[in-house]
Each structure stands twice: as structure tokens, then as C-alpha cells.
Amino acid sequence: MISIQLIRWAKRTLLRLGIHKILPARKLTKLGYTAYLSEWIRHNRPPYTSFPYSGFDTRLRYNLYDHLIAAEKLNDAIDYLEFGVAAGNSFVYWEQKITNKAASFHGFDTFTGLPEDWGHFKKGAMSSNNEMPAIDGNRHHWHQGLFQVTLPRFLENYAGACRKVIHLDADLFSSTLYVLTSLSPYLKSGDILMFDKFNVPLDEFKAFKIWVDSYYIEYEVLGEVNNYYQTAIKIK
Ligand SMILES: C[S@@+](CC[C@H](N)C(=O)[O-])C[C@H]1O[C@@H](n2cnc3c(N)ncnc32)[C@H](O)[C@@H]1O
Known part of the structure; x- marks a missing residue:
């Protein structure tokens, strides 16, 4: 058994030497979260799945949406909240x-693009140039700006009584964690979370975990479709 004194000594020594200069922290964390993801997938095989799927097809996410709408009877008085709208495809x-x-x-979106770099995408990528998707009718509402500003304002007057479909398509770890954390008190059994990049280890998956x-x-x-890229979860 390793003594607590030895653990303290090792920690002090590694911090004093500057362990970050030797070990690539981000790469190791990515590897670790990929292992968590693999373990999670092993324990979470949903009824609607094509895993493992040799390829990637964006159209599959629309099949998943259709499946959810039918199987979960979502054509109802739901509140659909989407975080990351961009040009509005989903x-x-x-x-x-x-x-x-x-x-x-x-x-919810800045409509001026990502607020920070995301992999190869630079801050400002995915901008729809301040334009919101053109939609007829009056059932939709836009909340322009950072989630960190618009979501607290929205929640001030939000009763949260209806069943919710929460679509998380912001790509970033920070944005996804912020939204999940903020919405936690409003979640009810039966609410659905739809993730668009769930299997990205250090972003949506890490935020979810x-x-x-x-x-x-x-x-x-x-x-799930596309090897858990798009993944739907229901709150118990
Ligand atoms: C992948 S795009 C959304 C794609 C869209 N759902 C579709 O189906 O085409 C990601 C969007 O998230 C938005 N976004 C990310 N983090 C944000 C934040 N903290 N506040 C506001 N918008 C954010 C970006 O502006 C970007 O438009």
C-alpha cells in the first residue's frame, strides 16, 4: 500500500518540476475521454442504433429525428430549445x-459564429452574418447573443411546464456544459436531449459526462447515428 506521505511527496515533486513540460496534458486527456466514451458506449446501446457504422452520413440525423418524433410522440405542445442554430438546418x-x-x-445563437476556436474552426466560424433563418408563422423565437447572456434572461420568465426537446449543437465544451448546467433545475422526466457531436471526446461528451x-x-x-455522433437521451 502506497503511503499518503509518498503520494504527497510525488505530487509536490511533479508540480515543482513542472510535469506539464514533459506530459502532453491535452493529448492525454483526449485519450482518457476517448476511453470513457468507449466504456460509455459499451454500456449504452440504445434501441435505435446503427453502431458500428462504416462511414458518416449527415442525412442519418434526420432519420433519428423522425424516429424520435414518432416513437416519443413529440408532435405535441412541446418546447423545442436549440443551442447552436447557425443557418437553421436542424x-x-x-x-x-x-x-x-x-x-x-x-x-439560441450569436448568429455571428463560434465565440472561441474549435479545433480547425476559428472564432467566428459558422457565422450566418447576423441573419436568422426565415420561417413563417409565430411559433418561433430567436435569442441572439452568447448563451451565457441570453439563456439566463430567457429562464427568468420560463415556467418549464411543457415537455422539452433540447437540441445541443454548439460544438464547444464550454457552451454545452453551460447550457446543461443552466437547464438542470428545469429538467423533468421525459425531456429529451439531442446532441449533435456527442462523440467528440473533449467537447460534447466531456461536457455531458x-x-x-x-x-x-x-x-x-x-x-444514435453515425457512431454516436448524433445521440438522443431521455431524462428518467
Ligand atoms: C454547428 S453550428 C450549428 C448548426 C445547426 N444546428 C445546423 O443544423 O446547421 C454551431 C453554432 O453554435 C453557436 N454557438 C456556439 N457556442 C455559442 C455560445 N456560447 N453562444 C451562442 N452561440 C454559440 C455558433 O455561433 C454556431 O452558429
């Missing part, structure tokens, strides 16, 4: 599929 799809007149659709571990979130996985 937002417009959901708005057109859910025809219930009492449903409402909230789109830290969130469920910290808030003791109980959930079931409803479906």
Missing part, C-alpha cells in the same frame, strides 16, 4: 415536422 427541420400549433421553438456526474442525472439513451 431548427427548420424540427419546426416543420412538429405541426402542433401549441408547440414553441426557441433558437461532467454534467451527469456532478448533478446525478439519470437517463436512458434513445438512439
